[in-house]
Amino acid sequence: MPALQLLIVLLALWLTGCASLPSEVQRPVSQALAQSEDTRLGRSIAEHIARTGQRHASGFRLLGATEAAYTSRLSLIDAADRTLDLQYYAILADPSTGQLLQRLREAAARGVRVRILLDDFNTTGANAQVLRLAFVPNIEVRLYNPLPGSRRSLAGRLLGSLGNIEQAQRRMHNKVFIADNQVGITGGRNLGDAYFGQGQESNFIDMDVLAAGRIVRAMSASFDAYWNNELAYPVQSLLSPDELDALKKPDDPLDRPDPDPGASPLDLSPARLTWAPALLLVDKADKIASEQEGQADTVVDGLLRLMATTREDLFIVSPYFVPGEAMMEVFAQLRRAGVRVRVLTNSLAATDAPLAHVGYARYRKRLLDMGVELYEMRAELGGGDSVLTAGSASMARVAQRGSESSSPRQPGAGGSVGASRASLHAKTLVLDHSLLVVGSMNLDLRSQLQNSEIALLIRSGTLARQAEDMAKPVLEQDAYRMGLEDGQLVWHAPDGPPIRTRFEPDAGLGMQWLLKLIGPLAPDEML
Structure with missing residues (x-):
């Protein structure tokens, strides 16, 4: 075996042997907001259904254009009175995400409980800085199906997972964004510049749907099932603020978020939705x-x-x-x-x-x-x-x-x-x-x-x-x-x-x- 190949194999075996996940993990069980009709969003939806006599208790709006997709999320953060639940495959460290995360901090500061469930695969390098939210009061962050090993690079994480590459291949790809168990968003987009037309090098054509009313309870129930699963690890069980500091770079994009967008916030009025069975x-x-x-x-x-x-x-x-x-x-x-x-x-x-x-x-x-x-x-x-x-x-x-x-x-x-x-x-x-x-x-x-x-x-x-x-x-x-x-x-x-x-x-x-x-x-x- 050539020397370089032998070195790679030995390094992989060493990383595999050294890296492991914690065995004793505390996962306090929590649930979506049960009584949400007294929130601003809940009252608005209930009043619309009562006034119009809607046969269907769920309303929808397609979010294709980038501006609507981005401002809809900002609007939900601002409209939330009591809870925000986010579940994503990837939250990338870039300026547009920085603005969203700043709004989440502000929501937490006014008493909103924020839960963020994130697949572990993309939480390396600069993207690991997103995990700092776990140390903000009123914000909890859990990582789903975490990989053992260093977070300095994705290559290092994959090397550390060679002992169980099959499990490393399996990822939580769900995407939901829910405010007060009343209005939510699901679809193809992760959180990052490329998904909102702001990438300097890359963007995606994508589609989300904003949902309101009864169907959102099902979205929240799915979030709770993942949040309380044994594959969801609180960030604090995996790394400390000091370890995050060691990964921090001077030009961290989360330190220079985009300024507050000048676009008008999304109109969340139920009258603007299409009501249908779902x-x-x-x-x-x-x-x-x-x-x-x-x-x-x-x-x-x-x-x-x-x-x-x-x-x-x-x-x-x-x-x-x-x-x-x-x-x-x-x-x-x-x-x-x-x-x-x-x-x-x-x-x-x-x-x-x-x-x-x-x-x-x-x-x-x-x-x-x-x-x-x-x-x-x-x-x-x-x-x-x-x-x-x-x-x-x-x-x-x-x-x-x-x-x-x-x-x-x-x-x-x-x-x-x-x-x-x-x-x-x-x-x-x-x-x-x-x-x-x-x-x-x-x-x-x-x-x-x-x-x-x-x-x-x-x-x-x-x-x-x-x-x-x-x-x-x-x-x-x-x-x-x-x-x-x-x-x-x-x-x-x-x-x-x-x-x-x-x-x-x-x-x-x-x-x-x-x-x-x-x-x-x-x-x-x-x-």
């Missing part, structure tokens, strides 16, 4: 425990059964799309029944997870053969501001890969990046123009088998059509329509001639050759 799908809190592998009835399993009921039209938006054989059979059944099936995903040049594209590419010709319509979003946007004007996107200028994938997928290399490049991150389904699904899940085997996810199902033709309208500029101006000619792939650009090539358009050749070499070795569920 259902929440959420994975069990212990899904990502390794001994739970193979359990049925996950969020993606439920969506597969739901998709099979489509009668006329199924529209899917999934940034990482690795269908697997069960989903392929659903598509085949739908196509035999004459159902139109459309899928919008990332091109290789646009994705921040190149290996996920390898998994998708394995199914591409089969999907096209059965009549599934495939669209791949381009990295270079042709639609300009039209996408933002239509309210469909959390994008501005996009480039660099690697803010988030559905789990520990690694950033890509190769291919040039520039300030006008974009990456799809929204996760939505529309069935028969009448049922809308918005959630944290990707339609891939990682979301189905390894990560925990959440999804909101809303029976509303109005919202379903809004979601389709939001995606329309991307389909028409910013995506390749895929085709087959004599068994070969063809990329149909909206503003140019068809592209016929053995390689993926706009992506670097080095990356493509690398993926061709390593792609066949990786199973679908690991992509």
Whole structure:
């Protein structure tokens, strides 16, 4: 064995042997606010339902545009009287997050109880500074499925987890933001500049939904199940303020948050919502425990059964799309029944997870053969501001890969990046123009088998059509329509001639050759 390889192996074994999680951990049990009707949000919703005689006790608003997505969260913080519950895969240390965290501190100072549940994977380096909130009065922070080892770098954490790499691969991917158990937000966005159109190098097209009323109780119940689970570790059991100080850098972006945005706060009036019946799908809190592998009835399993009921039209938006054989059979059944099936995903040049594209590419010709319509979003946007004007996107200028994938997928290399490049991150389904699904899940085997996810199902033709309208500029101006000619792939650009090539358009050749070499070795569920 070469000396360098031996050194790496010995280092990995040493890190594995030294790193461990605490065994005696105190996790005080707490619950969502039980009596929330006497809060400002609760009174406003109750009065609207009583005045209008709403048949449905849940109201919704889609949050596609970046400004609405960001100010909605600020507005919920400011409107909360008693509790704020946040659950995220990633809270990144950057100026926009700094403003949100400052508002959370102010809420805690006025007596609001704040609970933050964060997946542990991204809490290294500068991002570890977010954990300082755990030492602020009235704020509790817990880390889900923590990895042992140093927080100085992600590479070091992964080395420290080599003894249990299977568990390290399993991540809590849920995303909820709840005020007073009355109004909440769920969807695809994490907290960070790239999700709100403020990234200097990278941003994402994304989608959230703001929910109010009865359905929020189900969102809070899901939060409580994760918060009180044995996989949730209070930050204080894992590191101290002194350890955080040792990681702090002089240019910490949380020390220079964006100034208070000049945009008007989001109008949380119930009259501005679309009221409709809804259902929440959420994975069990212990899904990502390794001994739970193979359990049925996950969020993606439920969506597969739901998709099979489509009668006329199924529209899917999934940034990482690795269908697997069960989903392929659903598509085949739908196509035999004459159902139109459309899928919008990332091109290789646009994705921040190149290996996920390898998994998708394995199914591409089969999907096209059965009549599934495939669209791949381009990295270079042709639609300009039209996408933002239509309210469909959390994008501005996009480039660099690697803010988030559905789990520990690694950033890509190769291919040039520039300030006008974009990456799809929204996760939505529309069935028969009448049922809308918005959630944290990707339609891939990682979301189905390894990560925990959440999804909101809303029976509303109005919202379903809004979601389709939001995606329309991307389909028409910013995506390749895929085709087959004599068994070969063809990329149909909206503003140019068809592209016929053995390689993926706009992506670097080095990356493509690398993926061709390593792609066949990786199973679908690991992509």
